[in-house]
Amino acid sequence: MTTIISRATWGAQPWDGTPASVALSQRAEFFVHYDGGAHVTRTGYAIMRAIEAEHLANGWSGVGYAFVVDQAGNIYEGRGWGLQGAHCPGHNISGIGVQIAIGGDQEPSAKALAACRWLYEEACRKTGRTLVKRGHRDGIATACPGTRLYAWVKAGMPAGNYEPAPNPGGSLPGGDSGADVARYQVTINGLTYGYGAKGNHVTKAGEALVKAGFSKHYTSGPGPVWTDTDTKNYQDFQESLGYSGAAADGVPGEASLTRLLGTLPGKVTPKPAPPFPGADKFGPGKNNASITLLGQQLVRKGYGKHYTKGPGPRWSDADRKNVRSFQLAHQTLAGDADGIPGPKTWKLLFS
Structure with a gap:
């Protein structure tokens, strides 16, 4: 029995603005990531807490991956099956993003690969379709997921004769048994x-x-x-x-x-929209933190498909195109869809 270590178990902080929900019917891709250029030396829950701290510092709601797999084959919940990711602009709705917690030329363990493959099979089962296997670099210009993992993805994500860790989160209480009963x-x-x-x-x-x-x-x-x-x-x-x-x-x-x-318990009152910084902060030649904040929120809302890198503080045509896509998708903004955020666009984007 393979289990997924929940956010509550590994000690996640409350979402800094709950990510949007995504139906399983909208999922079509499975993205594999790694941690970056340096070897991962943390173990256990410390891996997730480090990722969470980094992603919160990016201005995201929390961990951007759906799941993270460590070298012991443990599977940790990030955004899970039903929340929009923040792992690959333009693919955060269609793609389920999974990080294998290695970096640089670090060799992924057989247990980690088996656990990731199990997640892929489970994703296909839950969505009722065969998801396209992708490395992060298939969606955006990046070195991720590194040479070793990308070769593994291109080879079809083989798991060999290994099986995922049978119970990576520790023992769980019983119930009546049954192989067809979902246990995550x-x-x-x-x-x-x-x-x-x-x-x-x-x-x-x-x-x-x-x-x-x-x-x-x-x-x-x-x-x-x-x-x-x-x-x-x-x-x-x-x-x-x-x-x-x-x-x-x-x-x-x-x-x-x-x-x-009738209502969702534990509901957190959304934070009010940050104050509109002024129209003079946006447009060609502008370079400031408000542009980064704008781009990150566009990605969170699923309007980041024109980014090939970033978003960052320097205004680009990708920012304009993504803002315009957002404006065109909302009737109250469509009449003035020029790609430059005004007070109405800003308020709706951050609502």
Whole structure:
């Protein structure tokens, strides 16, 4: 049984603005990344905390990858299956980004490759399609994921005779067994759901399933630990909403959980938009931090396809094109879609 170490378990900070949700039906690519030019020497949860600190410093909401795999074969949750990534401009919605935590000419371990391959197979199963295998450099001009990993991706991501670590997150509580029962976790508004998740919010989800008439698999409870019976009952609930296939695997998503509970617990009040810095900060020849902030937010919102590098502080035609794409996508801005952000564009972009 392969498990994914949740954000709550490795100690993630609350999202600095929750990333947008992405439906599994929108996923078409699987991107492999590495950490950069230097060897990774950290181990365990320290790997994730270092990545988180770097990505928060970039102005992102938190870890930009969907998952990170370490050399021991442990799989850590970043954005998970259902949140938009921040790993490759233009591919953050269509692509699931996974970092293998190595750098430079560091050799990836067999366990790491096997775990990454397992994630790929799981992504294909959940989306119901064969995702295109890509290295980061296939989406943007970069050396990532390095020579060794890129060669592995181009070879088809073989895992040899190795299997992923059977339980990289440590032992989890039992439940009725079954190979077809999904056993992974997701984090929604800072609360973890799925096999092994613990807390009063798990009990409340189970009680809501009982109230809604989806409790036939319970023999006791529901209780504060998510087991296979919770998964099966939740799967029945998902199917009642019209979900099927990989979308009805019994692990909550934001949309179905909202339908069950009426509201999402743990909801964080969004931060107000930063003050508009003024139109004089944008346009040809401009170079300032506001342009970087603008570009990063465009990427977060899924409007970064024209970037081939960056975004950065120097205004480029890619900034203009991405702003214009955002403006054209919003009816209130489309009439003045000149690619230069004004107060209305700025407010809507950061809302």
